[in-house]
Amino acid sequence: MSDLPIGFVGLGNMGRAxxxxxxxxxxxxxxxxxxxxxxxxxxxAAVATSVAEVAAGAETVFLSLPDGAASxxxxxxxxxxxxxxxxxxxxxxxxxxxxARDLYKRLETAGIEYIDAxxxxxxxxxxxxxxxxxxxxxxxxxxxxxxxxxxxxxxxxHVGTQAGQGQAMKLANNFLSGVALAAxxxxxxxxxxxxxxxxxxxxxxxxxTGRNTATADKFPNRILTETYDAGFFNTLxxxxxxxxxxxxRRADTPDAISAVCVAIWRDFVNANPGADFTEIYRFIRxxx
Numbered sequence: 001m002s003d004l005p006i007g008f009v010g011l012g013n014m015g016r017a018x019x020x021x022x023x024x025x026x027x028x029x030x031x032x033x034x035x036x037x038x039x040x041x042x043x044x045a046a047v048a049t050s051v052a053e054v055a056a057g058a059e060t061v062f063l064s065l066p067d068g069a070a071s072x073x074x075x076x077x078x079x080x081x082x083x084x085x086x087x088x089x090x091x092x093x094x095x096x097x098x099x100a101r102d103l104y105k106r107l108e109t110a111g112i113e114y115i116d117a118x119x120x121x122x123x124x125x126x127x128x129x130x131x132x133x134x135x136x137x138x139x140x141x142x143x144x145x146x147x148x149x150x151x152x153x154x155x156x157x158h159v160g161t162q163a164g165q166g167q168a169m170k171l172a173n174n175f176l177s178g179v180a181l182a183a184x185x186x187x188x189x190x191x192x193x194x195x196x197x198x199x200x201x202x203x204x205x206x207x208x209t210g211r212n213t214a215t216a217d218k219f220p221n222r223i224l225t226e227t228y229d230a231g232f233f234n235t236l237x238x239x240x241x242x243x244x245x246x247x248x249r250r251a252d253t254p255d256a257i258s259a260v261c262v263a264i265w266r267d268f269v270n271a272n273p274g275a276d277f278t279e280i281y282r283f284i285r286x287x288x
Contacts, residue, residue, distance in 0.1 A: 004085065005030040006148060007058030009051055009074050010093070011040035013231050014119070015064030017126035018092065018152040019045065022062075025151030030057045051077035055086040060145070063091045067239060068099035075103055079110045088113040090145065092133070096171070096243040097164040098250070100136075104163035115141060116163040118170035119153060123231035130154045134173075136166035171244040177213055178241050179261050181277070184214035185284040198224055222278040230278045237277040238262075238269045 008019045011033035020042040023029055029045035031037060032054050037047050048054045054061055055078040065071050071093050078086050089112060091103065100116040107114040121131030132155040135142055142158045149156050159169045187210070191201045202224065205215045222230050245262045248255045268275075268283045 004059050005046060005057060007031070007048075007054040007061035007086065008045075008064070009033070009054055009061060010064035010066075010070075011035075011037065012064065012066070013123045014092075014126045016040050016042075017123065018062070018064060018119070018131075021126075021129045021152035022148060025148070027148060027151060030054050052081040054078075055081035055084045057085060059085050060088045060090065060148075061086050063089060063093055065091075065093040065095075066236060067093070068095035068103075071095050071099070071103060072106075075107055075114075078112065079107065086112060088115065088141070088145075090115040090117050090149075092117055092119045094118045094170055094174070094240050094243070095167065097167045097247045100163045100167045113137070113141065114163055115145070116166035117149070118166050120170060120173050121155075126152070132157060134159045134166040134169040136160045136163060136169075167243075168247065171240060171247055174237070174240040175244045175258055175261065178237065178265060179257065180212040181214040181218060181280055182261060182264050182284065184212065184219060185281040188219070188281070189285050218278050219281075222276075223281050228276045228279045228282075230276055232277050234265070234269050234275050234277045234280065235273055238265050241265050 005028040006022060008029055008031045011019060011031060019029060019031055023042040023045055029042060030048050031041050031045045032048040032051055033040050041047050051074050063071055063074055065074065071091055075089065089107060104114040116136040117133050119131045119133050125131040129152055131153045133149050133153040135156060135158050138161055146156060159165055188198055188201060192198060202215055202219055205211055218230060222228055241262050245255060245258050248258055268280050271283060272279065
C-alpha cells in the first residue's frame, strides 16, 4: 500500500461502516458517494466530489455498490480519468460471476488490477468489523491488501485467483442464507400452529441439528423482537438470489432447490418491495 489515501466509493449501509473501520484502523481515506458524500463520510476522511477525483488521488480504490451496473459505471469513470493514479480496484459489491469477469478484462486493458472481493455478514457485521471477505486475486495482491482488508473484515478468505470466484462463493453463501431464512419461517409457522413457543423453539433448534444463521441470528434478534431491522432490503437480496440462479444455470449444475427458493423470494419482493429481508417471515406466515 502506498502513502496515498485509500479511495472508497459507495457509502451506503455497508460501505459507510466499512469505510469507518478503515479510518479507525489509521488509513487515510478519500471517499465519494453519488447520493451525498459529506454527511456519510467517516470522521477525518477527505471528501471527493466525483469518482474522477478519487481516481486522481488514490492508487487503491474500494467499491461498495448495489449492483453490477453501478460497479461498471464507476469503473468506466476511473478508466476515463486524466492523470489517473488508481492502479487497483477492490470491488466488495455483489455483482455476479460474469460481471466480475467482464470488469476484470475492462480494467486490465486500462492497466488497472481488478480484485473480486465481495463481503458477507450484514450491516451489523460491517459495523463490528466481523464481516467475511471472499478475495479472488493473486497471492501477492492478497498479501499487499490484507492489512487494509483486515481493518474492516475479521474473516478474510483467499478463495481463488480468478475474477468471478469471489462472486461464486458469495452467491453460494447467500443462496444458503435465503433457503435457511425461508425454511426456518415455515418451520416456525408449523410449530406455532402446534402451540409451541417461538423462543423455546429457537432454543431447542439452536441446540440441535436444525441450527442455522436464521435460527441463531435473524429470528432471535430481528423477528422474535418484531423489529425486522437487519438493514438489508429484500430487493437487494433478490438480486443476489437471481444472480445465483443465473450462474447455476450457466454452469449447468443442479437447480431444483434454488428455483423454488428464488420463486418464494420473488413473490415476497413483488408483494412488499423494499422491505427488510427478515420480513419474509411475516410474508410466509400470512401467505394463503
